[in-house]
Amino acid sequence: MMATDKKHVVIIGGGIIGLTTAYELSKHFKVTLVEKEKEVCLGASFQNGGVINVESITPVNSYLSFSGVLKSSLISLVSSTPSNTFLRPSALLQPNFFLWVKHFFLNTSQERILYHSKGMMEMGSAIKPLVEELFQDLRLKRAEHNLHYTPGLLLSKVSDPSLTVSNKKKMFDEIFPKNYSIGADLEQIKSSSGIHGVEEYNYGCIELNNITVNTRSLGLSLKRKLLERKVEFIEGEVSQVITNEDEVQGLKLKDGGLVAGDLYVVSAGYQSSRILKNIEISIPLMPIKAYSLHLPSSRAAKNWKYAVHIDSSVAGLFTPYREGVDKHELRVTGIRDMDGDDPTLRLERVKHLTEVAERFTGDNWRQEEVRVWCGIMPVSPDDFPVIGGTRRYSNLFLNVGHGFRGTAYSLPSARLLSQLLLSRLDIEQERTRFCFNPKFADPSRFGI
Known part of the structure; x- marks a missing residue:
């Protein structure tokens, strides 16, 4: 010792x-x-998505527009239109809110985004060996913890798929070249994925090295x-x-x-x-509230090849849980609300996420069996x-x-x-x- x-x-x-x-x-x-x-x-940590995104290289500053959040929050407040992120007045009362906003904007330049992308790539490369080391050291059973190498699939609808891929490559290829998919290749991926209702999605990205685990x-x-x-x-x-x-x-x-x-x-x-x-x-640190829905018995989880992030009225991350030979469950997480440290589970936000879950699981979704949860994540400005x-x-x-x-x-x-x-x-x-x-x-x- x-x-x-x-x-x-x-x-x-x-x-x-x-x-x-x-x-x-x-x-x-x-x-x-x-x-x-x-x-x-x-x-x-109780009921989060459980996706270990080894290939994540896009910091929040690269895709979150503060002005966009303010606009969508106002529209949602007036019309009840679903939005991915909702900013409530209670967030302004949080300790260091304006300090967070200051550092957020200081990290929105392309130089700073690429700097943090490199850091994310370095950290990502350390994940897999440390996960394997932990499970071997503690002799944990992989299936009981939903430890699977499950590729990720991101799906979006964009106006010009080719231009989107070109811009992504220009921005991030020097850090890590991603597996983007459009056209016939994407159609083949979607048709074999087991996912319902994604015919109109025309831009995808496959992350082959992702891992799923039951955090709780x-x-x-x-x-x-x-x-x-x-x-x-x-x-x-x-x-x-x-x-x-x-x-x-x-x-x-x-x-x-x-x-x-x-x-x-x-x-x-x-x-x-x-x-x-x-x-x-x-x-x-910005406290941001996320929601999740867990369906304890799901044919979708058995059939889906991917942990899938789908941009919709609110974005949803669909994670299959396979913790036994015949045990197939599905977890859907989404929504990023700047709601301060208020732990209230807001029914209108549950409704928005449920609509997305029902859309992409077909007749497999049974709301009466779903476990609903929300949790608050501490997000740093960069x-x-x-x-x-x-x-x-x-x-x-x-x-x-x-x-x-x-x-x-x-x-x-x-x-x-x-x-x-x-x-x-x-x-x-x-x-x-x-x-x-x-x-x-x-x-x-x-x-x-």
Whole structure:
């Protein structure tokens, strides 16, 4: 065992980010994880899409128009027209909202978009080996966690498919050449895909290396294995971070309890902003609410070859769940609402997503069996997580801001944080190569 035996790391947050962080750090440190809920993965990790998009290279700044969101929100408010993203006044009251907007616009140039695309590609290349390593190390059963290599398919309707492909290639080919499909090739893909109602879609992109996984079941298995490895789990909500001038000294919980360690990691999703505000650290995270519908028995899941993202009145991500030989389920996720930290499940948004689900699954959709869920994701202004140490407190580290890619980015983020922490403490005698370049995730880019 390394000399880190005596170092005690306290992690705040028991979603998939906090759990994978605990998994990596428990190899070198004594670890305590603090989670406010009675069980892990009850927030954004509970019923998310479960697609590990290895080939994702398009940061939110490349496709989200803030003016477009304002316009579509106003139209939707007046006419009840469905929209992908809805901005509510409550979002303006969030801590650091205008700081987020400032950094969002600072990262909309082509130069910045390509910079972050490169970072996404580096992180993506680390995902597959780390997933395989985790499942082998913990001896997890793949089917029970919906771990499958399931290619992704993106479908859109565009005015000029050839021009769209040309523009995409011009923008992103230097980072990673994607498999775009139009014309006869796309028609063949659609006809063999098992998907209903996509005849009019004329632009596609296949992502051959994607993975699907059930985030919630993976999180529960991680907790069981971490308990076996003597990781301590404490149920409690952090009410105060206790500090001196340059160090965190402990955490005060709402029930009056105290948790102390040598090192601290904040991995509490969108709640991280509130926790850090207490110690005068402003982190620009936008809480964005997504919805999902889970159909526990689905012929569509059996027949579909792809995890499919379809642009419609609201975009839907259709993920097949095959967690047994005869068990076929389907999950549909979508909608990105800037609704502040309000966890309310809004029925009109459920209705919009349900209409999309029914359209593309034919008569296979049975609404009475569907499990409906919404969760809040912490999205950073440049769509890249914030990972590393803070300037102000020498023993405080961050692993937050993963947005819609929490499951995908969880293992590379945790590995990088572990490598950074060991490097900061000057413990490892031989420097190992970082799993991806830490400059992309450095908290200092937001002055932290």
